[in-house]
Amino acid sequence: MRYTKAIVSSVLTILLIWALNRPWGSIPAFGPLLSPFVGFWQNAESANTTDEEITLNGTKAPVTVIFDDLAIPHVFAQNDQDAYFAQGYLTARDRLWQMEFQTHAAAGRVSELVGDKALELDRFNRHLGMGFGAEKAVKAMMADPRSRESVEAYTAGVNAYINQLKPANYPLEYKLLGYAPEPWQPIKCAYFLKYMSGVLALGADDLNMSNVLKKYGTVVTADLFPDYPFREDPIIPVGTKWDFTPVKIPAVPANVLPDKKSVAMNWPEQDPTIGSNNWAVGPQKSASGYPILANDPHLSLSLPSIWYQIQLVTPTMNVYGASMPGSPGVIIGFNKQVAWGVTNVGADVLDFYQIRFKDASRREYWHDNKWKPVSRRLEVIKVKGMPDVVDTVLYTHHGPVMYEVGQKPFAKNVPVGYAARWIAHEASNDFLTYYLLDRAKNHDDYRKALSYYGAPAQNFVFADTAKDIAISPNGRFPLKWKDQGKFLLDGTNPAHDWQGWIPAAQNPHVKNPPRGFVSSANQSSTDPTYPYYINWQFAPSERGTRINQRLTVMQQATPDSLRALQNDNFNLQAANALPVLLPYMEEKSLSAEQKKAFDVIKKWRYNNDIAEIGPTLFTEWMRQYLDGVWKDDFPSNDTTTLRYPSFDRTLHMAEKEPTAHWFDDITTSPKETIGSVLTQSFRGAVDSLTRQHGAMGTAWQWGPHKATRITHLARLDALSALNVQIGGGRSVVNATSERHGPSWRMVVALGPTPKAYGVYPGGQSGNPGSPNYLNMLETWRTGQLNELLFLQTAQDKNSRIKRKMTLK
Amino acid sequence: MIQIILIAVLSLLAQFVLPWWSLAIIAFLVCFWRSSSAGQSFFAGFYGVALVWLAYAILLHSRTDGVFTGRMSELLFKTNSAILPGLVTAIVGGLVGGLAGLSGYFVKGAIGNEIANRIS
Numbered sequence: 071m072r073y074t075k076a077i078v079s080s081v082l083t084i085l086l087i088w089a090l091n092r093p094w095g096s097i098p099a100f101g102p103l104l105s106p107f108v109g110f111w112q113n114a115e116s117a118n119t120t121d122e123e124i125t126l127n128g129t130k131a132p133v134t135v136i137f138d139d140l141a142i143p144h145v146f147a148q149n150d151q152d153a154y155f156a157q158g159y160l161t162a163r164d165r166l167w168q169m170e171f172q173t174h175a176a177a178g179r180v181s182e183l184v185g186d187k188a189l190e191l192d193r194f195n196r197h198l199g200m201g202f203g204a205e206k207a208v209k210a211m212m213a214d215p216r217s218r219e220s221v222e223a224y225t226a227g228v229n230a231y232i233n234q235l236k237p238a239n240y241p242l243e244y245k246l247l248g249y250a251p252e253p254w255q256p257i258k259c260a261y262f263l264k265y266m267s268g269v270l271a272l273g274a275d276d277l278n279m280s281n282v283l284k285k286y287g288t289v290v291t292a293d294l295f296p297d298y299p300f301r302e303d304p305i306i307p308v309g310t311k312w313d314f315t316p317v318k319i320p321a322v323p324a325n326v327l328p329d330k331k332s333v334a335m336n337w338p339e340q341d342p343t344i345g346s347n348n349w350a351v352g353p354q355k356s357a358s359g360y361p362i363l364a365n366d367p368h369l370s371l372s373l374p375s376i377w378y379q380i381q382l383v384t385p386t387m388n389v390y391g392a393s394m395p396g397s398p399g400v401i402i403g404f405n406k407q408v409a410w411g412v413t414n415v416g417a418d419v420l421d422f423y424q425i426r427f428k429d430a431s432r433r434e435y436w437h438d439n440k441w442k443p444v445s446r447r448l449e450v451i452k453v454k455g456m457p458d459v460v461d462t463v464l465y466t467h468h469g470p471v472m473y474e475v476g477q478k479p480f481a482k483n484v485p486v487g488y489a490a491r492w493i494a495h496e497a498s499n500d501f502l503t504y505y506l507l508d509r510a511k512n513h514d515d516y517r518k519a520l521s522y523y524g525a526p527a528q529n530f531v532f533a534d535t536a537k538d539i540a541i542s543p544n545g546r547f548p549l550k551w552k553d554q555g556k557f558l559l560d561g562t563n564p565a566h567d568w569q570g571w572i573p574a575a576q577n578p579h580v581k582n583p584p585r586g587f588v589s590s591a592n593q594s595s596t597d598p599t600y601p602y603y604i605n606w607q608f609a610p611s612e613r614g615t616r617i618n619q620r621l622t623v624m625q626q627a628t629p630d631s632l633r634a635l636q637n638d639n640f641n642l643q644a645a646n647a648l649p650v651l652l653p654y655m656e657e658k659s660l661s662a663e664q665k666k667a668f669d670v671i672k673k674w675r676y677n678n679d680i681a682e683i684g685p686t687l688f689t690e691w692m693r694q695y696l697d698g699v700w701k702d703d704f705p706s707n708d709t710t711t712l713r714y715p716s717f718d719r720t721l722h723m724a725e726k727e728p729t730a731h732w733f734d735d736i737t738t739s740p741k742e743t744i745g746s747v748l749t750q751s752f753r754g755a756v757d758s759l760t761r762q763h764g765a766m767g768t769a770w771q772w773g774p775h776k777a778t779r780i781t782h783l784a785r786l787d788a789l790s791a792l793n794v795q796i797g798g799g800r801s802v803v804n805a806t807s808e809r810h811g812p813s814w815r816m817v818v819a820l821g822p823t824p825k826a827y828g829v830y831p832g833g834q835s836g837n838p839g840s841p842n843y844l845n846m847l848e849t850w851r852t853g854q855l856n857e858l859l860f861l862q863t864a865q866d867k868n869s870r871i872k873r874k875m876t877l878k
Numbered sequence: 879m880i881q882i883i884l885i886a887v888l889s890l891l892a893q894f895v896l897p898w899w900s901l902a903i904i905a906f907l908v909c910f911w912r913s914s915s916a917g918q919s920f921f922a923g924f925y926g927v928a929l930v931w932l933a934y935a936i937l938l939h940s941r942t943d944g945v946f947t948g949r950m951s952e953l954l955f956k957t958n959s960a961i962l963p964g965l966v967t968a969i970v971g972g973l974v975g976g977l978a979g980l981s982g983y984f985v986k987g988a989i990g991n992e993i994a995n996r997i998s
Contacts, residue, residue: 072984072987072988073988075984075987075988076981076984076985076987076988076989079977079980079981079984079985080981080984080985082977082981083902083906083974083977083978083980083981086973086974086977087899087902087974090970090974091899100970101898101899101970101974102897102898104931104963104966104967104970104971105893105898105931105967105971106931106934106935106937106938106967107893107894107898107934108893108897108898109898109967110950111934111935111938111939111967112938113946114938114939114941114942114946114947115941115942115946116941116942246953786953787952788949788950788952788953789949789953838946838949839942839946839949840942841942841943841945
């Protein structure tokens, strides 16, 4: 008996420990997680105010780091390498999990952490050639001593942090997911760049457009999907003279389209609200007589914060701004002489080529009248708790072959595939651009820095103390015939290949335009007089137009005037559309509730403020209206995906072709008109909002309805900021939609010493247990900015300086 | 009482250098060394460990004004409570300690007497 008791109780104890020491599906191991000695409690962090001295043996000379009241580090190093080492160390200290997770995602390694639920995502990134691109990028990066030194020093800094890290101090997410950080490598910096290209330069409507073309032919397609919008105010002001002689543009081949088979491919839709604003006002418009520059990049809002503020001071630079965890240097920022910022261009830099394989073995493909060998790249995907998945990706000279929807990759009977030609597969040394911008002194330095840039193409805005302002949609742009890549391309025809590049010096650019300001909001880079094709569609023009309207009348500008413009909630799309659409409404057929809603929208002043109901109604109404007009004509299903014409084109139709046959729903027998479609969709909008929120009331207000969320990267609600009350919206300058918005807002007033302001929706620390995880959110939400502390020496006195760290 | 204090102090020290489950070895050894009944050994293990886990958790919790505890409560238990995470922590730690203590007592009953017999 006494043996039984001893054995049973011992076995029970061991079982309990075993069960608590391992994860169960997505439930983490509770023993180590709850233990205050190693678990999540250890991640509780108090505001640190004591000075530190840390010996890492990685620097050539001691580095002094000053932390301000927002825990932003100001690094004073005696040489560049030490500064990048410190940046790597400090970024890892605050953001290690985020850095590693993002690069794991780009590398197609999420299954390693979370199991086979991420397998499709990983497979997608592998087929996209992320690894292929990153390997080329790291070679280019290592070939230049400047980028090599900075990437290597940064890497050493990250590893110096990882090496002294004990499991008890792992960032919380490692404890929840149950894994450990691995050493950082230079290629991870390249993966980070590919990750950003994936976010910003993966837009491709080629498939949907080919299906549209197949269904309606060239005339209708050109009519409904024009190459330039009806309402537009391009980035390079209309009338700017092109100061170069263009190189020869490839001729449009006789047979533009490949086989007309309609296709559906596993292609994620790009969110149109991923965009950004930037502008600079020249000396004649500013109160100080020096330029002022503003930038707010809009991204999928996430936590930990996308950006990491830092100041880097060495004998070769004194730069402050927003860096990205995983990349050395500052991406958007300023130094004593210059300031710069970026918005996405949205160039057509991803094309699909239809590949004809010789046979089912897919070892050769037809191109330029001969069979050419296919190369194979083995992708081994590790899956948590399961055997490895080995995926073979086929490569043609165009690029990797993507797979089709529902198709098991490489099924034997499908000898057709589409190869993706993507700018991110090109070797380019994008870090060098930022390396040079961080040290730029004038407009010439800025132009030189931009010439190295590849992807994702950005509108680089610039201002300096010599009172120059400039902007340039810049990146490596393939030299194409007009509309090359609007539709799928023929992979057998060499005339369809990318045939060189637009010379970097001929990328669109403008310096000191007569209007006294430059700006961009992802709209068309240029008007149609620019000799080259960059893309046939860009982000809708409203943000850009609104910014330009306000800058045109702005005088005596101060940083606060630009801050106010960043928070502009005017809905120009509604202001354009409602006067056109409202007269068509058949008011008599509305119910009492619908009539009440219609009165609200009639009285609305087009402002997307938190307490307005107008924007809620307008947004839902227009969504249903577009469906009402186009859904019957452009239906998507599992085998064929089509897309609708743009809002701009649809509005133009209401203005100029109100009797167009497109308004009729071809699936019903009565003949619909613009009036009946508008009225029906308005009724539908009110009904669905009533279903969602009950009778019209405070729940219909824009702030509560939109309920902006800033989501933790691992999709954990408890670590996210939910239901953030803020105005703005799609196509509004304050481009805060449900999931996207300004991920960093910055205003820099140049002058004898620059005065700068900035904020992001989150905080400096990526640790949910830190007081600096979300401490900037309220400042961001209310449209305020923090002054950015631009120190000159490590001895500067300022009441906002909280503590000092010495790295040895 | 002496057992509770011993388990608390020794497991505290052990957990600073050894894995979290080292607390079970401490509770086991202490109860193996001296315990008068099954109930007493279970509670010595339970309270000794729970006390340490709870106290340390409260100390760490107080660093962040409880904001983080609320987030973790939301994450693990789907409800925002400042007390629940600490309570669950103490109970889980306590259970392991208690069971280990109980095992110490029973194993002593099984083997300890034999050893005692052999020595005499």
